Amino acid sequence: MQREYGRRTLLHQIRRAGRIPRIxxxxxxxISRATVTTITAELLSRGxxxxxxxxxxxxxxxxxxxxxxxxxxxxxxLLVGVKVSHHKLSLVLLDFEGEQLAAKxxxxxxxxxxxxxxxxxxxxxxxxxxxTAGRRAEEISGVGVGIAGIVEATDGFVHWSPSLSVRNVDLxxxxxxxxxxxxxxxxxxxxxxVAEQTFGLGREHKDFxxxxxxxxxxxxxxxxxxxxxxxxxxxxxxxxxxxxLNGALCRCxxxxxLEAYVADYALLRExxxxxxxxxxxxxxxxxxxxLDAARTGDATARSILDRAGQIFAxxxxxxxxxxxxxxxxxAGEQMQLDHLYADAVIEAMRKSIVQVDKPPPEVVVxxxxxxxxxxGAAAYALEQVSELALDRLDEDAA
Amino acid sequence: MQREYGRRTLLHQIRRAGRIPRIxxxxxxxISRATVTTITAELLSRGxxxxxxxxxxxxxxxxxxxxxxxxxxxxxxLLVGVKVSHHKLSLVLLDFEGEQLAAKxxxxxxxxxxxxxxxxxxxxxxxxxxxTAGRRAEEISGVGVGIAGIVEATDGFVHWSPSLSVRNVDLxxxxxxxxxxxxxxxxxxxxxxVAEQTFGLGREHKDFxxxxxxxxxxxxxxxxxxxxxxxxxxxxxxxxxxxxLNGALCRCxxxxxLEAYVADYALLRExxxxxxxxxxxxxxxxxxxxLDAARTGDATARSILDRAGQIFAxxxxxxxxxxxxxxxxxAGEQMQLDHLYADAVIEAMRKSIVQVDKPPPEVVVxxxxxxxxxxGAAAYALEQVSELALDRLDEDAA
Numbered sequence: 001m002q003r004e005y006g007r008r009t010l011l012h013q014i015r016r017a018g019r020i021p022r023i024x025x026x027x028x029x030x031i032s033r034a035t036v037t038t039i040t041a042e043l044l045s046r047g048x049x050x051x052x053x054x055x056x057x058x059x060x061x062x063x064x065x066x067x068x069x070x071x072x073x074x075x076x077x078l079l080v081g082v083k084v085s086h087h088k089l090s091l092v093l094l095d096f097e098g099e100q101l102a103a104k105x106x107x108x109x110x111x112x113x114x115x116x117x118x119x120x121x122x123x124x125x126x127x128x129x130x131x132t133a134g135r136r137a138e139e140i141s142g143v144g145v146g147i148a149g150i151v152e153a154t155d156g157f158v159h160w161s162p163s164l165s166v167r168n169v170d171l172x173x174x175x176x177x178x179x180x181x182x183x184x185x186x187x188x189x190x191x192x193x194v195a196e197q198t199f200g201l202g203r204e205h206k207d208f209x210x211x212x213x214x215x216x217x218x219x220x221x222x223x224x225x226x227x228x229x230x231x232x233x234x235x236x237x238x239x240x241x242x243x244x245l246n247g248a249l250c251r252c253x254x255x256x257x258l259e260a261y262v263a264d265y266a267l268l269r270e271x272x273x274x275x276x277x278x279x280x281x282x283x284x285x286x287x288x289x290x291l292d293a294a295r296t297g298d299a300t301a302r303s304i305l306d307r308a309g310q311i312f313a314x315x316x317x318x319x320x321x322x323x324x325x326x327x328x329x330x331a332g333e334q335m336q337l338d339h340l341y342a343d344a345v346i347e348a349m350r351k352s353i354v355q356v357d358k359p360p361p362e363v364v365v366x367x368x369x370x371x372x373x374x375x376g377a378a379a380y381a382l383e384q385v386s387e388l389a390l391d392r393l394d395e396d397a398a
Numbered sequence: 399m400q401r402e403y404g405r406r407t408l409l410h411q412i413r414r415a416g417r418i419p420r421i422x423x424x425x426x427x428x429i430s431r432a433t434v435t436t437i438t439a440e441l442l443s444r445g446x447x448x449x450x451x452x453x454x455x456x457x458x459x460x461x462x463x464x465x466x467x468x469x470x471x472x473x474x475x476l477l478v479g480v481k482v483s484h485h486k487l488s489l490v491l492l493d494f495e496g497e498q499l500a501a502k503x504x505x506x507x508x509x510x511x512x513x514x515x516x517x518x519x520x521x522x523x524x525x526x527x528x529x530t531a532g533r534r535a536e537e538i539s540g541v542g543v544g545i546a547g548i549v550e551a552t553d554g555f556v557h558w559s560p561s562l563s564v565r566n567v568d569l570x571x572x573x574x575x576x577x578x579x580x581x582x583x584x585x586x587x588x589x590x591x592v593a594e595q596t597f598g599l600g601r602e603h604k605d606f607x608x609x610x611x612x613x614x615x616x617x618x619x620x621x622x623x624x625x626x627x628x629x630x631x632x633x634x635x636x637x638x639x640x641x642x643l644n645g646a647l648c649r650c651x652x653x654x655x656l657e658a659y660v661a662d663y664a665l666l667r668e669x670x671x672x673x674x675x676x677x678x679x680x681x682x683x684x685x686x687x688x689l690d691a692a693r694t695g696d697a698t699a700r701s702i703l704d705r706a707g708q709i710f711a712x713x714x715x716x717x718x719x720x721x722x723x724x725x726x727x728x729a730g731e732q733m734q735l736d737h738l739y740a741d742a743v744i745e746a747m748r749k750s751i752v753q754v755d756k757p758p759p760e761v762v763v764x765x766x767x768x769x770x771x772x773x774g775a776a777a778y779a780l781e782q783v784s785e786l787a788l789d790r791l792d793e794d795a796a
Contacts, residue, residue, distance in 0.1 A: 002428040030400040150754055159754040168755055207629050219720070223621050230722025231605050231759075237719040237752045242712045244642065254750060256712075314640045314654075321635040322617070322720070324628025352652060354635045356548055356557040357566055361629075 004394050006031055006039050011072075011386065014049055019069040021054070040070060046393055047076050048096070048386075072097045077141040077385050080126050081378025083188060083370050084147040084163050086111050086215065089121065090370035091129045093140075094378045096385075098198070102133035103371050112162070115169045119178040126179060140181050142388075144381030146188035146373055147171070148216060152233025156185040159233060162216070184384045186229075188212070188373060189236065192331050193220025193227055194383075195376025201364060205326045209319055211238065213332035213340055217259050217315075221323070238319070239263075243311050261311040262340060267304055274301045291339070305339040313345045317352035320361055331366045341365045402792050404429055404437050409470075409784065412447055417467040419452070438468060444791060445474050446494070446784075470495045475539040475783050478524050479776025481586060481768050482545040482561050484509050484613065487519065488768035489527045491538075492776045494783075496596070500531035501769050510560070513567045517576040524577060538579050540786075542779030544586035544771055545569070546614060550631025554583040557631060560614070582782045584627075586610070586771060587634065590729050591618025591625055592781075593774030599762060603724050607717055609636065611730035611738055615657050615713075619721070636717070637661070641709050659709040660738060665702055672699045689737070703737040711743045715750035718759055729764045739763045 009029050014020055017028075022040060026033045043049045054067035074097035083090040093102040106125050109117060122145065127137040149161030156172015158164060164171075175183035186194075189212040196202035196210055206225045212218035217239035221228045229235055239259040240252055247256025248266065260266050264287050271277050271290045275298060278286060293301035316328065330341055339345075350360045366372075407427050412418055415426075420438060424431045441447045452465035472495035481488040491500040504523050507515060520543065525535040547559030554570015556562060562569075573581035584592075591608040594600035604623045610616035615637035619626045627633055637657040638650055645654025646664065658664050662685050669675050669688045673696060676684060691699035714726065728739055737743075748758045764770075 004428070030402070150752060159756075221720075223626055224624065226622065228621055231724045232722050232754065232756050234752050234754050234756075235720060235722030237722075240752050241716040241719050242750060243640075245708055245712055252752070310643055314643055318639040318716070319720075321639050322619075322633065322717075323626075324630050324633030324635075326629045352640060354548060354632050354638050354650070356630065356632050358557075358630050358632075 003039070003397065004390075006035060007042070007390050007393060010036065010039050011043060011048065011390065014043075014070050015072050019052060019054075019071045021067070021069050025070070042393060042397065046389065047073055048389060049073055074099055077382070077389075078130075078135060078139050079378050079381040079385060080129060080140055080143040081191075081374040081376065081381060082122055082126070082143060082145045083191070083373040083377055084108075084118070084122075084145065085188075085370055085373075086163075088370070089125050090374045091125055092371060092374045092378050093129050093133050093135070094375070094382065096382065098379070098382065100375070101135075102129055103374070104129050104132060105370070108163075112165050114165050115171060115174055116178075118164065119171075119174050122175060123179050138180075142381040142385040143175070143179060143181060143183045144191065144377035144379070144384070145171075145175065145183060145185045146191035146377040146380075147185065148188050148214070148218065150234045150237070151185055151187045151190075153184070153186040153190070153229055154233075156183065157233065158185065182384070182388070184381055186377075186380055187218065187220075187236065189218025189220045190227055190229065191220075191376035191380055192218075192368075192373055193222050193376070194380050195368075195372055196220075196329055196331075196366075197222060197227070198379040199372075199375060200366070201327065201329060207323070207325050208327040208329065209323060209325050210329045210331055211316065211319070213262075213330065213337050215264055217262060219319075223323075238315065241315065241318070243314055258311065258315045262308045262315075267308060270304045271301070274298055274304070294339075309339055309342060309345045310348060312340045313348035314352060316345075316349040316363075320349070320353045325361050328361055328363045329366050330363065331368055401437070401795065402788075404433055405440070405788050405791060408434065408437050409441060409446065409788065412441075412468050413470050417450060417452075417469045419465070419467050423468070440791060440795065444787065445471055446787060447471055472497055475780070475787075476528075476533060476537050477776050477779040477783060478527060478538055478541040479589075479772040479774065479779060480520055480523070480541060480543045481589070481771040481775055482506075482516070482520075482543065483586075483768055483771075484561075486768075487523050488772040489523055490769060490772045490776050491527050491531050491533070492773070492780065494780065496777070496780065498773070499533075500527055501772070502527050502530060503768070506561075510563050512563050513569060513572055514576075516562065517569075517572050520573060521577050536578075540779040540783040541573070541577060541579060541581045542589065542775035542777070542782070543569075543573065543581060543583045544589035544775040544778075545583060546586050546612070546616070548632045548635070549583055549585045549588075551582070551584040551588070551627055552631075554581065555631065556583065580782070580786070582779055584775075584778055585616065585618075585634065587616025587618045588625055588627060589618075589774035589778055590616075590766075590771055591620055591774070592777050593766075593770055594618075594727055594729075594764075595620060595625070596777040597770075597773060598764070599725060599727060605721070605723050606725040606727065607721060607723050608727045608729055609714065609717070611660070611728065611735050613662055615660060617717075621721075636713065639713065639716070641712055656709065656713045660706045660713075665706060668702045669699070672696055672702070692737070707737055707740060707743045708746060710738045711746035712750060714743075714747040714761075718747070718751045723759050726759055726761045727764050728761065729766055 026036045050073040051068045074095035076096040079094045081092050090105045130137045150159035158169045158171045172185045193210040210220040219236040219238035240257045242256040244256040248260040250257035250260035424434045448471040449466045472493035474494040477492045479490050488503045528535045548557035556567045556569045570583045587610040608618040617634040617636035638655045640654040642654040646658040648655035648658035692703050
């Protein structure tokens with residue numbers, strides 16, 4: 001009855017299933033067998049899916065009939081995912097089935113770059129990534145880019161990012177122009193949520209939150225099976241929710257933000273009182289010294305980390321009280337932030353939520369590296385490129 | 399292709415349109431004309447919709463052809479909505495088109511009742527409401543009930559409610575048994591969101607929040623056009639999000655909850671220092687005295703109300719930073735809470751959100767009375783009864 005709806009439903013179902021016979025597609029989706037035959041013929045002719053011989057060694061194999069499954073055609077499209085972080089780019093190359101063909105990391109010229117410099121760096125890194133897989137950059141159908149900050153995903157507009165030297169950058173358009181292939185931008189925490197949805201724990205959950213802890217605190221929200229991005233491109237700003245009226249000064253210029261209590265700069269601001277801590281120098285090293293001091297019983301260091309943990313627990317409890325999610329995933333690769341992942345923090349969070357006679361939401365820690373974030377960006381590109389291919393099919397068929 | 403999907407889409411579209419010809423239904427939904435004819439015949443035979451002669455006075459009228467629109471058949475079902483509040487029940491009776499046939503308010507035996515006593519009171523009030531409209535209680539197809547507290551809407555289970563003397567009550571089942579008709583329970587703030595979606599500003603918005611302020615603070619979230627209720631029945635507990643680590647004691651037993659700063663009991667806890675305020679007595683009268691004192695320049699009274707406003711602004715800003723909604727509706731009938739609706743509060747909220755070069759979300763104050771809340775409850779019953787009718791149709795057709 002709605003051919004567009006049928007195309008999307010069937011392609012999605014084939015991707016979910018891996019390999020699936022036509023008759024099962026009809027059963028699973030409620031779409032008639034005749035329509036399944038018509039639509040899958042269209043998808044085959046566009047090269048988005050392919051037929052494969054069924055493995056006939058199973059118990060219900062029968063002789064004499066050709067048995068054919070449908071699957072996504074990996075060669076249909078090449079996708080790249082890029083994570084922009086403080087000092088480097090992390091990239092993966094996927095095929096249309098989601099198989100990883102190559103991965104790479106490379107340094108950025110600086111932590112904060114002009115938009116053109118960042119675009120050039122991404123273009124060069126993508127070209128190099130393609131080469132390592134024996135492919136050409138021109139073969140790539142889409143590039144997903146995750147970046148920290150306030151990003152409007154629908155048009156790739158970046159209101160603000162700690163990685164960019166200027167505000168209000170039309171980064172999607174700039175990258176698409178520079179790379180010569182469609183580029184799709186989103187907030188990096190959203191793309192971790194996409195990674196969890198596509199490759200991780202999110203496959204079994206419809207309502208979950210991903211909280212990312214790097215130098216800032218990010219949030220990705222999956223509600224009813226879909227990523228929720230807000231309406232002006234500035235939702236999920238968990239790090240800037242206020243935990244104290246007129247509280248500590250935040251990098252954003254406001255007071256009392258969660259980040260102003262739990263981010264690395266917030267810890268270091270207080271840490272000058274800790275014995276043995278160098279007053280200046282590399283933040284990573286200084287944080288490590290602070291953590292060491294706490295482990296060896298320095299009371300001031302312990303007090304600094306304890307408060308960060310208490311405030312983080314309070315922030316998490318607020319999310320649970322609002323969303324009541326099935327699952328919260330804490331993600332971030334910085335092992336140095338172990339104090340925020342501690343059992344005591346999870347326990348404090350559980351005591352601060354509304355108490356009912358049901359178990360609290362599950363909390364899972366995923367210390368995935370930047371390449372997983374890049375896979376999320378690639379999964380986002382895959383989704384967008386699929387949609388573009390289906391849009392073209394709708395138009396040609398209309 | 400999916401008959402169940404088609405039935406729901408068409409019934410929904412007819413409800414949305416008010417009156418609509420079959421051919422326009424096909425155009426709007428993309429469902430083929432043949433299928434529209436088949437499905438609308440089913441809906442007609444079940445009495446859920448009816449045919450009406452088109453008003454032929456319009457400019458595109460043509461002679462000689464019978465012109466027929468489809469519309470929801472009001473007489474198909476009678477629905478009741480009930481709001482349970484501190485001292486009273488508010489009820490409305492709607493037909494299947496959503497037309498209000500009767501309304502009534504009546505006192506509850508006590509602010510806190512045993513579940514059976516509450517169920518009996520609701521049964522009697524519903525019967526009386528039906529009588530005032532010249533109908534019998536047996537004709538009612540469904541009753542929606544909104545109650546404050548932690549409610550699992552899917553099965554009508556109440557974890558906790560300030561209106562009930564015990565925790566963990568299977569109120570949906572108890573009411574269905576007592577009234578002899580299907581009863582659907584939800585948190586009252588959720589049903590205000592349903593009222594806004596069905597009859598109010600929510601008709602034009604896909605992502606909006608309703609914050610209710612009565613003796614507690616409630617939240618209803620509409621995300622992607624659907625009410626989001628959380629996964630354990632205890633989402634949207636905005637009043638118990640923490641605004642201060644180890645802060646003021648809340649009625650819930652925890653510390654630092656938003657409610658512990660903005661609810662009436664929180665104001666009165668501090669107000670003993672205000673001159674002229676009676677130390678005990680009716681909370682409403684004492685709050686009124688506190689507000690009068692603030693208006694006439696009592697510095698202590700001002701300080702109490704100012705802090706409540708600041709904390710409320712901080713809570714609202716946190717919601718905006720997380721959801722980035724199109725619209726926030728502040729709802730609640732207590733005119734005495736004007737200090738929370740003040741321009742200064744909205745302004746403080748706007749200063750506390752993440753700043754981008756786009757206008758902040760719209761904030762609207764709706765001082766709807768309890769009958770509007772009851773209409774939300776009735777709209778919820780209407781939705782559930784529609785769904786039950788469609789389920790029966792699906793089963794019979796299968």
